[in-house]
Amino acid sequence: MLTKEQNELLTRVNDDAPMGKYMKMFWIPAVRSGRLERGGDPIRVRLFGKNYVAFRADNGEVGIFNEGCPHRGVSLTTARNEDNALTCLYHGWKFDVSGKTVDAPTEPPERVAHFCKKVPLKSYPVREAGGMVWTYVGEGEPTQFPEFEFNTLPEDHVFVRIALINANWLQVLEGTVDSAHVSILHQESSKKVSAEVNKTLYDPSPRYEVDEQDYGYRAGALRKMPDGSQYVRISEFVQPAWSFIPKNPKEHHVAAFCVPIDDENTAQVFIFYNFNRPLTFEDAAVLQAQFGVDPTAPADNFYEGGSLKWAQKREMLKNHFTGMYGVLVEDYIIVESMGLIQDRTQEYLGSSDSFITRVRRFLLNQVKAVQEGRVPKGLDKEIDYPGIRSTNAVMPADTDWRLAPK
Ligand code: FES
Ligand SMILES: [Fe+2]
Structure with a gap:
């Protein structure tokens, strides 16, 4: 739960709002x-x-x-x-x-x-x-350009889609760093895709372990498997609004950025990439199955806030958990349903929200630095952007999740 002031500080980006000022430093x-x-x-x-x-x-x-x-x-x-x-x-x-x-x-x-x-x-x-x-729309000289891996790949190895969401950017970001909802909201899609993804279904209450980095956080969501092993999903939060989301098969990778259009609208940029080979239309079809991104839908607005808002089919609920089509549409409808700017003075967080709490704290500290005229953390040094990658793995229960191969 946040105070009204904290919620305003974290969410508002228009004009001279401190959060906007901070995000514009990237x-x-x-x-x-x-x-x-x-x-x-x-x-x-x-x-x-x-x-x-x-x-x-x-x-x-x-x-x-x-x-x-x-x-x-x-x-x-x-x-x-x-x-x-x-x-x-x-x-x-x-x-x-x-x-x-x-x-x-x-x-x-x-x-x-x-x-x-x-x-x-x-x-x-x-x-x-x-x-x-x-x-770079911030003041002064541009800061370090983020040479993420996808920025160095040939054009045909990368597939970009953009959704226009009728809600504040932080709501959208919080959705991408919340591993717990994958087992619940996305259970239908998880069931459909593969046994690997399915592993999130075994344990809907992951334990988080979070390592702070100069750029944000690297977090392990740890789930108990029925055979006593652990299923580890490692995501990265990179300031100001990047999420690197673990994905199966591991051959493909996903990064998402929440572009604040204004206080109440967000463009979510979804970047799918493959290190080894060009992405094909078949890959796009796989993505469609897994994420609900129609490869024939307009690339710049495959989802447009409000237009699918009430696309839930209540009659589907007998055979389908959400009555909505596709992982991303589920995310967007849920996020929009919280209101344009979620009132975080009226929430009741549980243990699976610990990563969200950490991300908020990181961002609040950064905004505070901007307000006090200090350089926000991470902007005072060279960041190893190419080294940032999400992953997932099944590991023996007593193994450190940090050892999961990238
Ligand atoms: S040239 Fe006169 S308004 Fe643009
Ligand atoms: Fe989701």
Whole structure:
């Protein structure tokens, strides 16, 4: 349970909210790379309650600017995208992909060059990796780019899908670090997939052991198996909102990031990846079976908050635990049903919530550091991002879960 103040501090990200300030100190995977075509439509990207425009120039480079034209605020999503620049339709001011103003035809010709140098267009650093366009919208110099394993793989080894969830980002994040619900909420899908996944069904009350790291936590969810062994699921929470989720078969890996669109909306970026080979449509079908991601559904909004909110089929409950289709849809409906921002002053936590409590504490400490003008933990040193990986294993009961092979 949290106080009202703590809940506000943890959840609010709009404007100058301290949590937004803290999260903006990290690179954010903002748009799926495939969504931006060379010379194609500029699109609106909303992050932390503020609108940006993203576009891919003819030369393939991506630009991200504030959405409003620096002249008089026209949305640059309506702009022309040509000559490696956006041209605002209202007065023809032209901004190249690097963020330089290159024309302002409403100024006297002899003044244009000088005038252009002073136009305060706000553009943001961009990187492309892991099938995503990343940006840094924080103040000052960008911090370390997270070279997670999926960011270094060839494009066809990575499969990205995005869900738009009509709820606060922390609710979505808490769902991804809560191993206990897998045995209950997702039991139908678990039953369907494989004996490996099924192991969560043997023990719905895992014991957590959590190791704090510079970047967040590595946590073992330990379940007792009927034969006396233990089933270990190791997840990673990486600040500010990453979860590395154990997955079977282990050949595939999953990372999820909660992008705060604003206080009440979240884009969950799901990154599936394989170290050894390209992912195929068949893999996508497996993912569909396991996660409920329809490979033919739109990649940028395979779930859209509210649209499936009441997709529970009550008549299915006789033969199916939730009456909902697929693991992720189960997650999203459940998370949305808690309200736009869950009132954490009205909750009653049990022992299986210990990891969630730790994650909240980590985030609260980080926000406190920001409020006090200190550098948050982990931002003062080099992080070994490639070394972060979730895993699972069956091990003898008395073995240390930290020894599970990655
Ligand atoms: S508002 Fe964009 S050029 Fe005038
Ligand atoms: Fe879930």
